[in-house]
Amino acid sequence: MFFQRKTYRIKPDNLNDINNFFHNNVYPVHIKNGAKLIGRWVNETKDEILVIWEYTSMEQYERIDDLLKNSNPYNIAMKNLKGFYTEAKENLMSSTAPYPSAYHEHKHLLSVSGYITNKDGEVLLVRNFHRSDTMEMPGGQVEEGETLEEAIHREVLEETGINVSLHGITGIYQNVTSGVTCVVFRGEYQSGEVRPAEGETSEVFFAKITKENIEQFITREQFRNRATDAMNANYIPYEAFKAKPYELVSRFEVKKEYS
Structure with missing residues (x-):
């Protein structure tokens, strides 16, 4: 068969x-x-x-x-x-x-999202076609064989046209209903022209976000919580490695430079 x-x-x-x-x-x-x-x-x-x-x-x-x-x-x-x-x-x-x-989807999926700022402190936001009621941070599902770091670089570039540098991870969020766990990174704009992705994002732009005005942009509470946590930037350690023999792929130390 x-x-x-x-x-x-x-x-x-x-x-x-x-x-x-x-x-x-x-x-x-x-x-x-x-x-x-x-x-x-x-x-x-x-x-x-x-x-x-x-x-x-x-x-x-x-x-x-x-x-x-x-x-x-x-x-x-x-x-x-x-x-x-x-x-x-x-x-x-x-x-x-x-x-x-074999007849069913994986019970647990891993995704990444990015709180990306520019030199003016504005945050990169996207509006997806299938969640058009809210803006959100760019991101998506981690593909087989990717590190989390590779996945967030790829997803941000695909959805927005932007290349970024990363500082670290600001939070981990589990949707128990759908079986999706999301890891949120914080990073900075490096290069590229902001543009939407055909068939995926209808709007992409940088916006000045504060705790007072965030609901005007991010209407879904779970996405808003992730952005608010990233705004405070209490980083957690991250390490990607290969085993047998051990090989370090990437690592982020704990930082508090944005707190």
Whole structure:
């Protein structure tokens, strides 16, 4: 057996269009050519879709993938959906007896976020398409094999066009409901032109934030708490290393220069 698990990050307003695309263009081709749909799930906030397919072999998967890519109706529909997906991640698993957890998302995810200031003390903020009711600090999910430091550099650059230097970690926040733990860094602008990321952020700018006006920008309490903690900047130690043999990758010491 061969399994494909694909996770899509979407804009909630586009869910119905994406569902119609799946049922009219993707599902029929798979079923007609012998694939089995294990399941398709939409999360509570309607900004993520998980799809798991079962194939008899890699060859069957590749044949169906080619059929879709060479289908005019499929390609026309894909063009109409351009920009609806903000992210798509695919995992391919080969197994004769897949374990039950292969049908589900990871129970715990790790993300990073950055309190980034410029020379005027202003803070870098973004507005994401799938959380358009609030501004927030840039950030995102840590990818496999990345250090936390590498992840925050990548996420800030992807979302805002900015390169940064980092001072350290100001807090760790766990969303028990979604299973996401977020590590917040504080850093400074180094280079780059501020710009939004197509399909991901609708606004990106530096703003002067204080405890008195922060609610005007960051309307969600959990994001506001992270920014307020970073504003005080009580740093905690951070170390990334490889084992066998031990190799230090990066380390931040405790600092209090911004307290």
